[in-house]
Amino acid sequence: MFSIMCGYESGDVRSPTILGFICVLFNMYDVFFVNVVMDRSWITASRISDEYENGVEDFLQFAKRNGIGLNNKYYCPCVNCVNVIRQDIELIREHVLCDGFLKSYTIWTWHGEFLEQSIF
């Protein structure tokens, strides 16, 4: 029930601060972080938009911070590698910018994000 209150729909920027307050109040900072701070609507945005490019950078930072790298290689979430093939960060950036980010990959479980952070 609370996840509905904390849910952030893309384009709805009415009151992220109040949403954040509610999430903190209910000790659900993780939900706030994932849904508000880490807005993932860029995944479906145009690949030539700033929004997409910034989102990709956010993802790469997230992967470097939370992902388990093997020789500095992480699972590539592009439409061709589909989180099966590991690439280095530079190549992942190139893949997702040129080929596209897997649109269904909004919870980054292959890069250190836990399911229970986002699903209630």
Ligand SMILES: [Zn+2]
């Ligand atoms: Zn790839």
